Amino acid sequence: MAKKIIGSLKLQVKAGQANPSPPVGPALGQRGLNIMAFVKEFNAKTADLEPGTPTPVIITYYQDKSFSLELKTPPASFLLKKAAGLAPVGKRNRPKGSAKPGREVAGTVTVAQIRKIAEAKMKDLNANDVEAAMQIILGSAKSCGIEVKG
Numbered sequence: 092m093a094k095k096i097i098g099s100l101k102l103q104v105k106a107g108q109a110n111p112s113p114p115v116g117p118a119l120g121q122r123g124l125n126i127m128a129f130v131k132e133f134n135a136k137t138a139d140l141e142p143g144t145p146t147p148v149i150i151t152y153y154q155d156k157s158f159s160l161e162l163k164t165p166p167a168s169f170l171l172k173k174a175a176g177l178a179p180v181g182k183r184n185r186p187k188g189s190a191k192p193g194r195e196v197a198g199t200v201t202v203a204q205i206r207k208i209a210e211a212k213m214k215d216l217n218a219n220d221v222e223a224a225m226q227i228i229l230g231s232a233k234s235c236g237i238e239v240k241g
Contacts, residue, residue, distance in 0.1 A: 094153040106137035106144040167231040174204045192236035199238045
């Protein structure tokens with residue numbers, strides 16, 4: 092018989108750097124899930140990714156307090172900022188886009204880089220082909236203040 096699903100939750104955790112501190116610990120603890128089992132499994136699954144890459148994860152938890160993980164691809168804005176070569180800024184040490192998107196340009200990417208990002212994110216995007224996925228990524232680039240060079 093299949094396990095009974097109680098619910099699911101979405102978290103965004105840095106690849107290979109999950110630990111029991113907030114936001115992971117409280118989110119899992121209040122649902123009665125084993126925090127250290129999640130940390131070990133998540134870090135093992137994200138070992139092949141670049142450390143520190145924000146990785147969305149959907150945790151489905153069951154009645155017997157077990158859970159399953161579904162890893163997603165990193166956010167498009169993160170991949171765009173990385174491709175544009177924007178330097179990490181601020182206390183969270185993350186790359187920052189333009190303060191005034193559409194007026195100020197924070198960085199530039201090529202169409203080839205957009206295609207590469209679209210192909211990488213294809214499984215998580217609501218697009219039928221790579222061209223449609225590229226349009227989604229172009230919209231993200233525009234909202235980050237990143238210019239696309241032909």
